[in-house]
Amino acid sequence: MKQLDAPVVVIGAGPAGLAAAKALADGGVGVLVVERDEAPGGLPRFCRHPGFGWAYTRRFESGPAFARRMLAALDPARVAIETRTSVLSLEAGPTLHLLSAEHGNLHLRPRAVVLATGIRERPRSARLVPGRRPERGVLTTGQLQQMVARGVPVRGRRAIVVGTEHVSFSVLLTARHAGLKVVAMAGPEDRVMSHAAAGLLARAAGIPIHLSTTVEDIEGSVHVEAVTLRGPDGTHRIACDTVVFTGDFVPDCTLFRGDDVDPATGGPLVDQFGRTNLPGVFAAGNVLRAVETSGWAANEGARVGANAAAYLDAPAAWRENAARIAAGPGVAYVVPQFHAPANGMAALPVSLRADRDMRPARLHLDADGAEYWRGNLPSARRLRRVAVEADAFATLPAGRPAEFRFD
Amino acid sequence: MTDAYDIAVVGAGVVGCAIAREFSRYELRTILIEARSDLGDGASKGNSAILSTGADTPSGTLECRLVTRGHARYLAEAPALGLPFLATGSLTVVWNEEELVRLRAMHDEMHAAGFRTGELVGPDFIRAKAPHLAPGAVGAIWEPEEGIVDPFSTPYAYALDAVTNGVAYRASAPVASATRHGGGWILDTPQGAISADIVINCAGLWADRVEALAGYADFVGRPRRGQFLVYDKSARPLLDTIVKPVPSPTYRGILIAPTVFGNILVGPTAEEIDDPDDWRTTREGLATLEAAAHRLIPALARHEITATYCGVRPGTDRPEYRIIPRPDANWVTVGGIRSTGLSGALGIAEHVAGLVLPEMKRAARKARAVPVRVPSLCAADARPWQAMMPADRAMHEIVCHCEGVTLGEIRAAMASPLPPRSLKALKRRTRAMFGRCQGFHCAARVQAIFDGAAG
Numbered sequence: 001m002k003q004l005d006a007p008v009v010v011i012g013a014g015p016a017g018l019a020a021a022k023a024l025a026d027g028g029v030g031v032l033v034v035e036r037d038e039a040p041g042g043l044p045r046f047c048r049h050p051g052f053g054w055a056y057t058r059r060f061e062s063g064p065a066f067a068r069r070m071l072a073a074l075d076p077a078r079v080a081i082e083t084r085t086s087v088l089s090l091e092a093g094p095t096l097h098l099l100s101a102e103h104g105n106l107h108l109r110p111r112a113v114v115l116a117t118g119i120r121e122r123p124r125s126a127r128l129v130p131g132r133r134p135e136r137g138v139l140t141t142g143q144l145q146q147m148v149a150r151g152v153p154v155r156g157r158r159a160i161v162v163g164t165e166h167v168s169f170s171v172l173l174t175a176r177h178a179g180l181k182v183v184a185m186a187g188p189e190d191r192v193m194s195h196a197a198a199g200l201l202a203r204a205a206g207i208p209i210h211l212s213t214t215v216e217d218i219e220g221s222v223h224v225e226a227v228t229l230r231g232p233d234g235t236h237r238i239a240c241d242t243v244v245f246t247g248d249f250v251p252d253c254t255l256f257r258g259d260d261v262d263p264a265t266g267g268p269l270v271d272q273f274g275r276t277n278l279p280g281v282f283a284a285g286n287v288l289r290a291v292e293t294s295g296w297a298a299n300e301g302a303r304v305g306a307n308a309a310a311y312l313d314a315p316a317a318w319r320e321n322a323a324r325i326a327a328g329p330g331v332a333y334v335v336p337q338f339h340a341p342a343n344g345m346a347a348l349p350v351s352l353r354a355d356r357d358m359r360p361a362r363l364h365l366d367a368d369g370a371e372y373w374r375g376n377l378p379s380a381r382r383l384r385r386v387a388v389e390a391d392a393f394a395t396l397p398a399g400r401p402a403e404f405r406f407d
Numbered sequence: 408m409t410d411a412y413d414i415a416v417v418g419a420g421v422v423g424c425a426i427a428r429e430f431s432r433y434e435l436r437t438i439l440i441e442a443r444s445d446l447g448d449g450a451s452k453g454n455s456a457i458l459s460t461g462a463d464t465p466s467g468t469l470e471c472r473l474v475t476r477g478h479a480r481y482l483a484e485a486p487a488l489g490l491p492f493l494a495t496g497s498l499t500v501v502w503n504e505e506e507l508v509r510l511r512a513m514h515d516e517m518h519a520a521g522f523r524t525g526e527l528v529g530p531d532f533i534r535a536k537a538p539h540l541a542p543g544a545v546g547a548i549w550e551p552e553e554g555i556v557d558p559f560s561t562p563y564a565y566a567l568d569a570v571t572n573g574v575a576y577r578a579s580a581p582v583a584s585a586t587r588h589g590g591g592w593i594l595d596t597p598q599g600a601i602s603a604d605i606v607i608n609c610a611g612l613w614a615d616r617v618e619a620l621a622g623y624a625d626f627v628g629r630p631r632r633g634q635f636l637v638y639d640k641s642a643r644p645l646l647d648t649i650v651k652p653v654p655s656p657t658y659r660g661i662l663i664a665p666t667v668f669g670n671i672l673v674g675p676t677a678e679e680i681d682d683p684d685d686w687r688t689t690r691e692g693l694a695t696l697e698a699a700a701h702r703l704i705p706a707l708a709r710h711e712i713t714a715t716y717c718g719v720r721p722g723t724d725r726p727e728y729r730i731i732p733r734p735d736a737n738w739v740t741v742g743g744i745r746s747t748g749l750s751g752a753l754g755i756a757e758h759v760a761g762l763v764l765p766e767m768k769r770a771a772r773k774a775r776a777v778p779v780r781v782p783s784l785c786a787a788d789a790r791p792w793q794a795m796m797p798a799d800r801a802m803h804e805i806v807c808h809c810e811g812v813t814l815g816e817i818r819a820a821m822a823s824p825l826p827p828r829s830l831k832a833l834k835r836r837t838r839a840m841f842g843r844c845q846g847f848h849c850a851a852r853v854q855a856i857f858d859g860a861a862g
Contacts, residue, residue, distance in 0.1 A: 036805060036808055037848075084804050084805075086805040086808060086811075088811075099792055099803055099805060100803060101800055101801070101803050101804035101814075102800070102803075103803075104803050105792075105793070105803075120844045120847045120848065121847055122711075123844060123845035123846070123847060124845070125637075125712060125713060125714045125715045125845055126711050126712050126713065126843075126845075128690075128693045128694075128697070128712065128715065130687065130688045130689050130690045130692070130693055130715075131687055131688065132686055132687050132688075133686070133688075133716065135829055135830050135831050136830070139850075140844075140845075140846070140847045142847040142848065143846050143847055143850045143851055146848075146850075146851035146852070147850075147851040147854070149851075150851050150852065150855055151855075152851050152854050152855045152858070153858075216690065217687070221684070221686075222829075250711075252844075254809075254843075257641060263709060
């Protein structure tokens with residue numbers, strides 16, 4: 001394997017991982033990117049519709065085109081990508097145990113690691129949706145997209161899409177490729193979670209959207225035969241052969257466990273430079289929290305990759321004097337969760353999620369009983385990103401626990 | 408054309424597979440017939456995956472005797488088959504003084520019945536064995552000999568052993584009619600007719616229907632549905648033993664236990680249903696289990712649920728096994744195996760062989776059996792990919808990332824003499840798609856491999 005002894009290993013060849021690899025290579029650092037799938041590119045690889053990478057490339061491209069662009073930007077002299085390679089463990093050191101189809105078991109000891117393992121959707125079971133478990137036809141978006149991209153027959157005609165997030169509407173496009181007619185959308189919230197326009201377009205296309213509605217039953221033994229929805233008007237049974245559970249993303253963060261993970265995000269605890277609890281291990285992209293766009297994830301990867309390069313030049317004490325930034329009243333979570341003193345690295349944008357809808361919303365950053373920063377927002381929506389200007393942390397004293405709260 | 412056999416075993420659940428394996432040791436033409444596309448696809452696919460000692464079955468019953476024997480035989484024979492047993496022990500826990508009285512009575516009955524390994528223990532012992540269990544347990548019976556097994560590989564290993572040792576196997580072959588012919592029977596199936604000198608009906612949830620084909624009506628099937636939750640592997644450190652309540656005569660209550668695959672399992676509910684094919688989880692059932700899980704181990708509330716499933720137990724209108732030999736008719740009924748089929752299978756098989764073999768005068772025991780070993784799916788056991796240099800590189804290519812299942816393992820499962828005929832059976836053979844993402848990442852690829860191999 002080329003560059004087995006690369007100073008930095010990036011785990012995951014999606015938008016964040018590839019951007020991190022590019023930033024490292026641009027900084028003159030050799031990188032090994034390990035990807036467990038058969039090809040690099042991450043989830044955008046399976047999303048044919050346009051809109052990927054905008055925040056990073058300022059281009060309006062399909063997922064595969066964005067993935068190709070990111071790959072083409074890598075200097076092969078500095079970046080090696082090993083596909084069909086799984087990371088079995090990541091321990092202090094950092095030390096990695098890899099399993100590679102090509103090379104078997106490998107134990108690596110790079111100087112730094114960038115964790116960029118992305119997200120997945122919560123499946124039907126984790127959502128406690130009752131009913132039968134037909135062998136075929138109960139899907140997540142990810143599975144449907146992969147089936148279409150890999151040419152695996154979907155063998156369905158009529159689909160129900162569960163969820164009203166952005167990704168739920170992207171399923172309408174994928175469904176068309178799969179020859180599926182979407183007969184209804186349903187979501188537990190009382191409004192369309194994506195842009196209102198998406199809902200209007202879907203309805204204009206004749207797709208009813210059932211809000212405040214849950215899946216009450218799934219019928220069928222081999223194939224899905226029908227789904228029963230429960231909404232404000234009671235239950236109704238819809239004959240269909242496919243049900244796609246969309247959205248409800250969670251970080252795919254299996255290499256970090258226990259105290260190294262923020263229970264609120266499900267991703268690793270990091271400071272504003274992307275440093276995790278484990279010295280030498282950085283994290284970037286949607287593994288930090290679900291879910292941002294591919295362009296946002298790539299931007300995080302670029303910054304954290306550059307930070308990892310800087311860390312190799314000057315491996316200062318890891319996260320010394322970093323203070324916890326807590327999620328206070330009204331705040332579901334904050335990323336990054338730690339604030340460290342300035343050290344010349346590039347800071348990630350601070351973002352948080354409100355735990356309920358607020359209009360207007362006043363956000364405070366408090367420490368030691370005093371307010372260090374305040375922002376007035378026209379509104380905050382539950383679990384929608386609230387971006388906080390980078391200067392929110394500017395005057396915060398290093399090493400002092402602080403808390404974001406809404407009033 | 409009718410294929411002729413000495414013995415036809417109807418139903419390839421864990422009990423039928425064990426019985427077929429038992430007969431494979433004799434110079435007999437035996438066939439194992441399964442109605443569904445895959446073995447172990449009825450009651451055997453949805454249970455609590457515990458190997459009981461028999462101590463908590465009603466003493467003095469045939470069930471008690473056969474479960475006890477099944478437990479002993481499993482411990483002796485499973486290792487050679489590659490089947491795991493994790494000796495977790497079990498705690499039958501009570502939470503108040505009233506229950507403690509019942510617990511003491513249960514303990515005394517167990518000892519009187521000859522089960523001497525269970526001991527009464529107090530709160531300190533419970534805390535040491537199950538530190539994350541909610542506080543307030545006042546006492547328990549600690550049964551060190553109970554443990555957990557792989558419910559999917561068990562019937563597969565028995566069937567593979569049977570087939571390797573000469574038993575014929577026919578799937579997707581529901582018996583449509585049973586006709587007396589000479590001293591034996593002709594069974595009609597969509598896969599052709601089968602004649603057998605002796606029929607053993609172990610059709611589980613459908614045993615009463617097969618009985619009716621032969622004109623017997625000694626019991627009525629009363630299927631009982633049990634729903635389960637499976638927690639993410641992140642929860643596994645919370646529990647290392649089985650925790651269960653004091654059973655009633657018909658319901659063993661909601662237990663919580665680790666699985667050999669590295670999860671935590673909670674269940675079952677108990678619901679009388681009319682249709683043995685009613686494999687539905689319900690909102691109420693799942694909510695009941697989640698509440699029980701949080702009540703028993705509060706820390707579980709911080710962990711994701713990986714899977715929900717239900718099992719249907721082959722109960723009858725009688726509270727005991729319905730094993731009925733009919734020597735005059737050459738028909739043996741093995742019904743009403745309730746919820747102890749997994750634990751009792753090898754005991755039941757031995758018992759049934761004991762009923763039948765005296766009728767088969769010419770059936771000599773074979774000098775030796777061809778050994779069979781199935782791949783262990785137990786999280787604690789080594790996987791093929793842990794070898795530094797396996798012969799096959801596909802053994803190093805993980806396809807199902809959550810469960811760490813390689814392309815090589817999936818191919819090996821597809822190449823079995825008893826290949827999986829459905830994606831669900833493949834899942835049970837390999838664990839692919841069984842993990843926390845439930846196929847988000849791998850299902851498309853696994854399906855492509857399956858469809859390609861299944862052709």
